[in-house]
Amino acid sequence: MDKYRIMVIDDEKIVCDMAKMSLEQEGYEVETFLNAEPALKRLAEQKFDIVVTDYKMKGIDGMEVLRTVRKLYPETRVIMITAFANLDAAIEALRSDVHDFFPKPVKIKELKASIQRALEEENR
C-alpha cells in the first residue's frame, strides 16, 4: 500500500523540519512548504491525505489554505496550528470544519494522534 501523504505548511523552517522528521518516523510521506503559495500549487497537482498548516502566515493564510483544500479534496482533513493561543481564531477554524486546532508549541505526540484519528475517519 502507498504511504499516506501529509503536507506541512509553516513559515518557520524549524517547524517544517521537525514535523517532517517526526512524521516520517511514523512512515508517512511528508512534504513541507515555507509559504502557502507553492503549497497550493502543489495541491492542485497532488492530493494529500492530511494538510497541517500554520494559521497565521504572510500572504495566503491558513484559513485560505483550508478553503482551497475543501474545494479540491473534500475528504482531506486539515489540522491548524498557530503561534498564538487565539480563541477567536480557534472558533473560526473549528467552525470551518477544521479537523483539529493546536496552539504552538505543539506536543508532537498529540499531533501524531490527531493525524491518526483523521486518517481513520477518512477511511471509514
Place this chain on the structure above:
Amino acid sequence: MKDIVGHLKSLLGLSRKLHGGSLPFTEVFRRFRDVLDNNNRALEIITDMGEKLGGDYLFDVNYIRDAYSRLSGVVAGAVHNFDILTRGRYGQLPKVFERIDSRVTGMIYDVASVSGERVFFYEDISWDMAREVGGKNSALAEMMNYLKLNVPGAFAITTHAFDEFMEHNRLNAVVEELRHGGPDEAKLARIRDLIMQAEIPAGLDADIDAALEKMKERCGGPCFLAVRSSGEEEDGEFSFAGQFETVLNVTPEGEELKAAYRKVLASLFSAKAAAYQRRLGYEPGKMKMAVGCVVMVDAVSSGVVYSSSPDGDRGTLIVNATWGLGESIVEGRTDSDFYRVRKGAEPEILSEQAGSKQFMIVNRTGGGTERIATPADRAGRPCLTPEQVKELAGVAMLIEKHFRKPQDIEWAIDSGGRIFILQARPLRIQEEATARTVHAPRPERPGPVLIKDRGVVVQKGTGGGTVFIVRNPGELEHFPKGSVLVAKHDSSDFVRVMPFVSAIITDTGTPTSHMSSLCREFRVPTIVNAGDATVTLKQGQKVTVHATGEGSVEVYEGINRDLIEHEERVSMKMEDVYEYRKKRFVLRYISPLNLVDPLLDDFVPERCKTIHDILRFMHEKSVAELVDSARYGTSMLKKQAAIKLDLPIPAGIIVIDIGGGLSVPPGREKATLEQITSVPLRAIVKGMMHPGVWHSHAVSLKVNDFLSSMMRMSDITAGDNEYVGYNVAVASGEYMNLSLRFGYHFNMIDCYCSENTRNNHLYFRFVGGATDIVKRSRRIELLAAILREYGFNIKSKGDLIIARLANISREELAGLLDQTGRLIAFTRQLDAVLNDDSDVELYSRNFIEGNYEF
C-alpha cells in the same frame, strides 16, 4: 592568642559592629523571600523551555522569544532584589546578567554579534563562536568546557586577527589576483612568501605576547606549544584533514610563536589546500584562518580513534596508538597498535594487533620534534593497557554522541595516565545500510524488573551501567564513567559527572530542581522521587534504566545493549535536524550550571556564564546574607518582644518572632514547645529534647582541658554586646536562625523549611570548645562523620565545621532538623570524653544507631 580570639570572634560574627547601612532584619527577610520567589519563577520558565525545546514539541521562534522575555524580566527582578538585599556588594552581577541577556537576545533575534577580539582562551569559547575561532578551536573548547574532557591549556587567535593581519600587510589585493585566471602555483608561492615576511600588526602583536605570558604563568614554567590551523570551515562539514600546517613543540618565545603563526596562515595558500578548497567549491582566498596555540602534552603514547569504523559499522570503533607523539600515525608512517572495539555501555575489545613501532616521535628539548629509535623495552610492546583502550572508547563515544557524527579524534596520554584530546573532526564513513531502520522492533524481555513505575521522569531515555550510589558529594570524585548514578537527594553537584553518567535515579527530588534542568540539558535519562532506589539497587549492580516520555519507568537487571541501542536510534533523530539544534542552542546560555561549589574561590559573579549560574549565585548568597543578618539577632532583642522558651531542658532559648514563629497569648513572656509554630524551630527543639540525648551530669575535664578552658573563657564572651550570653532564635513560620552557646562552643543553625522544596536549606555551623585542640578536633571529626551520613556538604578546619544542605522537602528536612537537634544536645560535652581517635568512630556509630550513652 589575641589573633586566635579575633579569628574566632570573626567566625562568630561577634567582632563586626552593625554598620549603619544595614537593613532591618525583617526587611532582609522580605527581600530574601522575593529573591527566592523570582528564582523559582525563573526556574519554572527554564524547566518549561527545557521541555518545549526537548524534541517532543513543535515550537517556533515566537515561543522562544516569548518564554525568554518572561525569563529575562523575572531574572531582572531577582537581580534587583538581590542587589538591595546584599547592598550592592556584588556589583558585577547586574553587568554579567546584562552580558548574557544581550547574547541570548542577539541569538533569538538573529543579530549576529562578532566580538572583534583577537585572542580568546579556550575557557571563554563556546560552540557558536566557530566563525571567530575556527572549527578546530571551537570543537576543542566545546570538549573542554561542555564535555569536561581533558584538553590541554590553549588560546585561539581569531579570524578577526587574520583579517587585521591581511589588511595591515595589504595582502587582500594579492589574494584577489588568485580569483582572476585561476590560482597557479607561482601566485600561491608569492602569497606564502609575503605572509612569511609580513609584519604582525601592533595590536595583535601585543595580544599574542600577553596571551603567551598568561599561558606561561599557568604552566608554572616554560610551556611549549603546538600551533595549529583552525580554518573557519575546518572540522565542520568537511574535515580539511591534513590540508594545513601544524607546528609542533614551539618554544614559548614571542618571535618563535609568531613565526609559527605565519607559517600556519601561509599554509592556507599551499597548493594542496588550494586544490582541496577548489574541489569543495570554495572561492580561492575566501576562507579565513584562525589559529590554535595549544600546550604540548608530554605524551607517553598518542594516537587516533575513529569513533565509528570507517567501513560503515557504527557498532564498532577503531583505536590506533603508538609511543610518543602521534604525528607518525596521522601521517601513516608507523605500524602502530590497532584495536577494534565494540561500542556500548561496557566497551569490549574485539581484536588487537601490536605494531613493531620501531621509531617514535618525541619533543626535542629545545623545541621542535625528532624521530628516534624506540627503546628496546618498548618497541613491539602494546602501548596501551586494555583499560586505557576502553577509556578511550568511552571518550570517543561521548564525543561522537555530542557532535552527532562519527569523529576522527587525536589523543595523547601523559605520564600521569591522563587522556588528553588534541582534536576531533568529522569522519566520513560509509553509510550503514541498517542505520535508518527506525522501525526495528523494540527488543523483548529486557531482563528482570527491579523498579517499575515509580518516580517522576525528568528526562526520558535509556541508559545502562553499573550502579554507583552517591551518599555525599565527595564520592563524586571516584565516580566511574558510564555508571548509573543513584542518590538519596538530587543535587546540582552532579554536574561534575553529568557528561559521563548513563542515567540518574534519586529517592527524592523534583523535576524543577537545578539538577533536573541539567539532566535535560545533557539528555541524561533521569528519574527523581523514586522512593527507595538507594535501597532497592545495590552498589556495583548492573542495570538498564528505561524512562519514557509518557512517564513510565522501568529499571531492569543487567545491561541490555539492544534496548539501549534501539532507543538511541529512535531518539537521536530529532537531534539530526540542524534547525532544531541551532534553535535549541540558546539553552546553552540559559540552563547549564558552571558554578557548582559555593565553597570554592571561583564562586563569584564573574564566573556566571548562564542564567542558571546567576540564579544559583543569588540563591546561595541570599542565604549567606540571611544567615549573616540573623546572627545579629541579639541586637534585635532591644527592639523586639522576645519570648523565652519554657522547656524541660535548660537550653535557655529566647525567641524573636518575625511572623508566625510562635503562638502565645498577648502579654505572656514564655512559650511552651506546643506554642512553637515555626516548623524548623519546633523540629530542632524536639530533637534536643529527645530522651537520652541531653546529658545533664557534668563531664569531668582533665587538667589541660581545664587550663585550656580558663584561657579561652573571657576572651570569647568579652564584647560590647550585653546579650551575647543568650541563646537566641529568630523565627517565622517557615524560617529559623538559632544561635546556641553551650560553655565554650557555638552552634548556629539557619533553616528555611517551606512547602517548596527548592527554597529549602539547612545550614549548620559549629565552632569552639573547652578542651584542648586535639579533642575539639575529634569532636569536629565526629560531627563530620555523622553529618556526612545524613548527606550534608561539609567544610571543616580545626575546630570549625560548616555543613550545608539544600533542596530538601519539608518532611525530610523536619527529620534532619530533629537529628541535628539531637546532635547538638549529644555533642554538648562530648569532646571531653573523646580520649582517642577510635572514640570518634565509636560515638558516631552509636549516635547513628540511636544510642546516646557516653
